[in-house]
Amino acid sequence: MNQSRILVVDDEPQIQRFLKPSLTAAGYEVIEALNGGEALKFVATQAPDLVILDLGLPDMDGKAVIASLRAWSDIPIIILSARDRESEKIAALDLGADDYVEKPFGIGELTARIRTALRHRGRRDAIPSVMDVDDLTIDPIKRLVSREGETVHLTPKEYDLLLLLARHAGRVVTHRTLLTSVWGPAHGEDLHYLRVFIGQLRQKIERDPTQPRIVRTEPGVGYRMAEPD
Secondary structure, eight states, X not given: OOOOEEEEEOOOHHHHHHHHHHHHHTTOEEEEESSHHHHHHHHHHHOOSEEEEXXXXXXXXXXXXXXXXXXXXXXXXXXXXXXXXXXXXXXXXXHTOOEEEESSOOHHXXXXXXXXXXXXXXXXXXXXXXXXXXXXXXXTXXXXXXXXXXXXXXXXXXXXXXXXXXXXXXXXXXXXXXXXXXXXXXXXXXXXXXXXHHHHHHHHHOSSTTSOSSEEEETTTEEEEOOOO
């Protein structure tokens, strides 16, 4: 049984009534907070391993909670909200949230996202010495990429883009994060530029670039690399 402690921050009683027994049955210890102030206090005093955070809280916007936490904590944060506007997802992710699940949701999807986020805790900027995803192998020490044993020749920018996605495998990475990290702050809005490079990268690493399995699109938000095998 997984004894990780999860803080659920949501003021909707029906969500709390559903999540606590569901997550407890999955082997997690659950702490509940009804507003942002309680959430910040409980992260500091109860040492949860992960936060599930609603954006629409009675005392403060959930994005403000993310910003406050990221000033001093790297705790994984999964946004759980009925706000389905792309701008809300992007803002929350750019502030440092690890993932975003929309209401209504399935508990299976949520627990899968929890497992991924917990695996990333403590290794946000590291990947294994060799990483296998589908039929692709990435060796960051040797800066080598191969598919089914054959070397894949990438340009420096294609490699940097792939490695950044690999460092966050299983998590969505926003367009802005990819652009500013690989090309610099001046390119934060160059979405067409990013799509061209993602297309080039898929042509080289995917079995079928029209149905990508390794680098997947999160519509309007960014891209997510499949988890390692």
